[in-house]
Amino acid sequence: MMDQMMDHMTDQMMKVKKRKKIKYGSDDGSDDGSDDGSDDEKEDKIYFLPNNGVSQSSTLIWNGVPVPASRAVDDNTETQSHTECTANNWFRYKLNKTSKVESVLMINGKTNYYLFRLNNSKVSAVEADGTKHFCGRISVRSIESIEGQTYTIYCNNAVADYVEVFLDKNCLELKEIKVYGKYLNKDDGSDDGSHDGSDDESEEEERDVE
8 A cells, every 4th residue: 555655646746847847856855866967957856845743723532542633644544634523624734944835745534435525625835924825725536546535736836834734614634745845945044046036937827736
């Protein structure tokens, strides 16, 4: 199951790579060594952005056992996070540093007849002062599988300190969530230099999932 999930996540990230000219680094933020030093084609590098803690609006207690937010970041599709089934539920993924968020990959907590609970959930990149940059809304597919319930939302390099998934009604359940982008600043406070800031290639205004 884990191999299946990782293969599908790789396919999803290839879609991001095709959508924009992007070069991927390793999960720890270091260069992947594939750059030949050529400047013939400028590329942004994006990375997996580890969390510095996750939280949710409430935690369901199932048969006396809590179902915490941490289950959505344990790299295990056999577990899931689960809020109580009330209104205005949210899940927050705190970033290690202020970052430019390129995309958010999520796996629905349900792959059965409950899968539509996640429908119309909204994903935003949020700054420390609460300023929200809306990224997209999930339209749940009727495919009852991990692959069918994996969604990618694009945030177009929105500056954020955490990512929020919001659902105004129903339970909010996630098997996994991963955030991709790049740190806004290095340790010395300077820009990481991976984004040239040019407008040669306009950003797409797409707000739908893939």
